[in-house]
Amino acid sequence: MSGLRIGSLCTGYGGLDMAVQTVFGGTLAWVADNDPGASRILAHHHPGVPNLGDFTALDWHDLEPVDVVIGGYPCQPFSTAGKRKGVHDARHLWPHIARALGVLRPRLAVFENVAGHLRLGFDTVLADLAGLGFDAEWCLVRASEVGAPHRRQRLFLLAAPADAADLGHERGRDARRRGHGPADHGHAPAHAERFVPGHHGQLPAGRDAVQQRVRADAPRCGTAVAAYSHPRGRGADEPHVRQGEPDTDWGNFAPAIARWESVLGRRAPWATDDRRRLSPAFVEWLMGLPAGHVTDVPGLPRTAQLKALGNGVVPQQATVALEVLWARLEVAARRGRAA
Numbered sequence: 285m286s287g288l289r290i291g292s293l294c295t296g297y298g299g300l301d302m303a304v305q306t307v308f309g310g311t312l313a314w315v316a317d318n319d320p321g322a323s324r325i326l327a328h329h330h331p332g333v334p335n336l337g338d339f340t341a342l343d344w345h346d347l348e349p350v351d352v353v354i355g356g357y358p359c360q361p362f363s364t365a366g367k368r369k370g371v372h373d374a375r376h377l378w379p380h381i382a383r384a385l386g387v388l389r390p391r392l393a394v395f396e397n398v399a400g401h402l403r404l405g406f407d408t409v410l411a412d413l414a415g416l417g418f419d420a421e422w423c424l425v426r427a428s429e430v431g432a433p434h435r436r437q438r439l440f441l442l443a444a445p446a447d448a449a450d451l452g453h454e455r456g457r458d459a460r461r462r463g464h465g466p467a468d469h470g471h472a473p474a475h476a477e478r479f480v481p482g483h484h485g486q487l488p489a490g491r492d493a494v495q496q497r498v499r500a501d502a503p504r505c506g507t508a509v510a511a512y513s514h515p516r517g518r519g520a521d522e523p524h525v526r527q528g529e530p531d532t533d534w535g536n537f538a539p540a541i542a543r544w545e546s547v548l549g550r551r552a553p554w555a556t557d558d559r560r561r562l563s564p565a566f567v568e569w570l571m572g573l574p575a576g577h578v579t580d581v582p583g584l585p586r587t588a589q590l591k592a593l594g595n596g597v598v599p600q601q602a603t604v605a606l607e608v609l610w611a612r613l614e615v616a617a618r619r620g621r622a623a
């Protein structure tokens with residue numbers, strides 16, 4: 285797994301990259317993000333990795349092939365917070381990504397977007413993938429289902445070539461045991477919410493999911509998976525750890541805050557800064573990132589920090605989604621070979 289080359293589109297602060305490397309291992313061959321704040325974050329964490337920037341006019345034949353293509357392409361065309369123009373939105377980048385897949389022909393493709401994409405524009409994504417010869421699995425996962433104190437439901441998709449005789453990948457846990465991926469996060473805490481077979485049910489397969497206009501509260505993945513937590517307990521020494529008493533009474537949110545503290549292995553930082561504004565360090569903690577991943581990047585102003593964090597994905601949430609989807613893709617591949 286350590287030899288996998290990963291190409292990351294619309295990378296942001298790299299939350300989806302973290303999940304892919306946790307599950308499959310591998311190293312970044314290149315990233316692509318033309319947002320100034322995201323570019324600064326990526327240059328800070330991956331100084332030796334080229335940033336392709338705006339990839340919409342790129343000739344993919346000029347790049348060496350990669351094993352995995354990933355991306356959290358812009359959600360504004362599908363988000364309920366926007367005008368929901370879908371494929372007619374100028375910010376819709378999927379056609380450019382489909383073009384890249386057709387040239388690069390990766391062994392795996394991983395994408396993430398808002399849940400609203402399932403009802404708007406996702407049929408085009410599925411049709412394009414089918415036309416390119418990829419099988420796909422997808423599911424909706426909430427950040428709260430891995431212990432986060434916020435809902436943040438997201439759509440995750442994993443695709444692989446339909447004609448692959450063997451998917452050719454070790455399972456993520458095997459890769460971590462052999463030292464090919466990031467360190468395992470330990471065992472799930474007793475309080476962690478789980479996917480329970482028969483409780484959430486299965487997401488309708490293929491185009492049925494789009495035709496049924498699956499709602500945000502519709503059945504989702506049914507595979508049993510658990511959240512992960514760091515083996516360290518609360519109170520770990522971190523740069524942004526809150527000292528002394530909490531800066532606010534969390535009220536009804538106290539159990540949710542305590543749960544995420546336990547999962548991450550560190551206490552929540554102050555929710556506000558010295559001017560009583562929302563603290564980027566607190567948002568960074570809410571997103572499940574290592575302390576300082578965004579907020580310690582030199583020269584990155586507060587507004588850019590909040591923008592990057594608002595556009596990102598919770599790595600722990602994406603990790604659970606990928607392990608669910610990987611298991612389903614393996615089952616589908618075995619059935620296909622047996623047919």
